[in-house]
Amino acid sequence: PKCCKCSHRINRKGKPWRMEENYRSSKEIVELADCLISRNTKRVPMNFKAMFETGFKAIHIPFFKESHITDLIMEILQKGYAYQDIAVIARTNKELLMLCECADRAALEGGTAVPMERPKFYLREDFVFCCVLDLLELSLKGMGRDKPLFRLLSGLGCEVSKENRNLSLYEDHLAQGLIYGFDGGRSKPVFSDRG
Secondary structure, three states: OHHHHOHHHHOOOOOOOOOOEEOOOOHHHHHHHHHHHOOOOOOOOOOOEEOOOOOOOOOOOOOOOHHHHHHHHHHHHHOOOOHHHOOOOOOOHHHHHHHHHHHHHHHHHHOOOOOOOOOOOHHHHOHHHHHHHHHHHHHHHOOOOHHHHHHHHHHOOOOOOOOOOOOOHHHHHHHHOOOOEEOOOOEEOOOOOOO
16 A cells, blocks of 8 residues: 555556456455455555455354364355355455365365355466566665566576675676666666776
8 A cells, every 4th residue: 555655656657547446256255355445544446346246145254263164154054045145255365275275174074065265366366566566676675686577587588697695686686787787766777897
C-alpha cells in the first residue's frame, strides 16, 4: 500500500492504472473479500468487479480451526451441495496446505476422504507478477538487493555474474559499466575505464 500511495512521487509522468477486474473469483467471493478488506485503514481504495457470479453465497468463518475442515465439508455436502460447489480460501497458500494436511489426517484416522486440490502457486510462476514484485522490492529496499536484481536480469535474458564478490550485484555491474546508476531520482550514466 505504501508504494501504491506514493507512486506519483516515484514517477511523476506516470498515470494510475488500476487492475480492478477479477476473472478468477466469483462476484460473491469478491464482495465478501472487499467487505473484509475494507476494515483495513491503510488500504488503497479499489472498486473490484467480478466477471462472473455463481449464485452461491460466500461465507466467512473467523477463527476457524483447521482440524474441523473435514467436518465442515461433510456438513455442506449433507445440505445437498457437490464437492465442486465448495471453495476454501485462506490468506496464504501455507494456510491452505495446512487445511489439506488436516483433511488428509482425518481421512487416515476416520476413513472419511475429502478430495481437496492443493493450492495453486501460479502467481509465483507468473513472470510479469514476479517482475513487478522484484521491482517493488528494489524500489522500497534499495538496489543493493542481489536476489530480485538477479531474477530480473536473468528473466530478461541477461547472463548475470559478478567480477567482485565483495560488492552487491548492482555495485558490481556499475563498476563494470554494464548498467547506469540509479540514485532514486534520475538515472545517470556511469562510465568505466574500459572504454
